[in-house]
Structure formats: C-alpha cells, structure tokens
Amino acid sequence: MSKLSPVTILSFGIAIAIVALSYGYFYEWSPNMLAKSYWDAHKEKVDAEANKLSRAQKRKEDAIQMVQDKADQWKAVVARHTPPPSVSQGGINLAVNAWQLTVDTYAFRNSVQRQLNAQIKRGGVTVVAGPTVPYPGPQASSLVANYFNMPPFQYPVVIYDFGSVTVRGNYSQIMNHVRSWSSMPNFLAVADGLQLTGTSPNLTATYSLTVVGYIRAKETFPPVPEGASAGGGPGAPGGVGGPPSGGSRQGPMQGF
Secondary structure, eight states: OOOOOOHHHHHHHHHHHHHHHHHIIIIIIIHHHHHHHHHHHHHHHHHHHHHHHHHHHHHHHHHHHHHHHHHHHHHHHHHHOOOOOSSGGOOOSSSOOHHHHHHHHHHHHHHHHHHHHHHHHTTTTTEEOOOOOOOOSOOOGGGGHHHOOOTTSOOOOOEEEEEEEEEEEEEEEEHHHHHGGGGGTTEEEEEEEEEEEEEEEEEEEEEEEEEEEEESSOOOOOOOOTTTTOOOTSSSSSSSOOSSSSSSOOOSOOOO
16 A cells, blocks of 8 residues: 555545534524524613613612602601691690580680791781781581581681781891791691782781691591580590580680
8 A cells, every 4th residue: 555645635634624523503503693692682771671670770869869858858847747646735626525625625726826926027017908817717526627628628727718918118137037937836837929019118018827737636526516514535535525605615816
C-alpha cells in the first residue's frame, strides 16, 4: 500500500474538521444560541413584568402615604375646629338621655354665641350687625336630626348660616378681622363675599358668614317619644325633665 501524500492527508483532515464543526454548529452551538435567544426574550418579559410590579408597589405605597397624610391633615382640622366633647368645656355630648340633651343643647347654643361674640371683635372693628345663633327646638325626639343634622349627614354636625355680617373700621382692621375667622377655635368658619363702602379710614364692611362644627360623638342616645316621662338610660342621668312648657330658654345677650 502506497503512502498517502501530504496533500491527501491535509484534505482528509480538513474534511473531518468540517464535519466536526458542522456537527457542533448544527447540533450544539446553533440550538444553544436559539435557546439562549428564547431565554433572553423571556428574561426581558419577566424583567418588564417585575418592573411593572415594582412600580405598582411604589404607587400603592405612595397612595397609602397620601391617604395617611390626608388623614393626619384631617385630624389636625378636627383637633382645632371641633367643639369639646362635654358641656362643661363649652361643647356637647350626644350620648345622653334625649331630655338631658335638650337642656345641654341650649347650654351649647349659648356657649357658641359667647364664642362668636368674642370672635367678631377680632381686629378691633366695631360691630354693626353680628350673628345670632339659632335656638334648638323643644322636641327632644328630633333634636339630633334637626339641630345636629344626623341624618342627613352620617355624622353629627352643626351648620350655622348667619347670612350678612356688618362691621366698621379702617382697612387694616377690617382685613385682620375677616382673616381672623379662619383661625376661630372649635369651629370651621368661612367669611366670604366681602364688600367695602365708605371712605378710608372710616369703612363699612359687609360679608357672609357660615360656621360649621363637627361634633365628637361615638354614639347618640336613642330618641324618646314626645310626651314620655324622662327616665334614665344606660350611662345617662335619670329623672331629667324636659324643657319648660312656657317660653324659651334665654342665652347670653347678643350685645357686642
């Protein structure tokens, strides 16, 4: 047998190498690269979904924080613009016998009037026509609904729409006076529609005034039927009679 020439051996070597490389390409490298491309595409989708979840979680956390911030702001409003929870402090407690609540509401009304009388003098103005707090009705069974608006609201609240208020003073006094309503303690007061007449420094100001009081009340005592005798209830004093049949109770004088 004759020896193979170097050229023949080289040709065989190249052919074997081509076969081996072809096998490696078609059976190993190419499928692996295709699988890798699939996995890369899948990873991109997973990463995109993960980013969406991360952003959604961030939005959720931001929303929770926003709600908490608003709740804290509301607590601050309640702390400053809510009457005290007892008559002795100038506020009102609705969780008492309905007849007792009738008596207490008159006391509460008088307390509100005293606070208004003090507030309306702020700024050093002279009061021409000031607000008068309305008296509650004598019907014990409808007092919570009619005076404390529960219902139609889901929580007790007093709303006093006083209409026009008129004061006199110079420009600085009047501006300070109107702005002072925003800082009235225990209530949320809104003064708007300011109109000025006269010649400085003798000006007359007229504006509309509304005062709102959010009442602290974890519970309200059930109403009693009209004509029923007063009696004690759970946590409520007994034997408290209704309001006098003759005339209405008088509060503090409206003088300013």
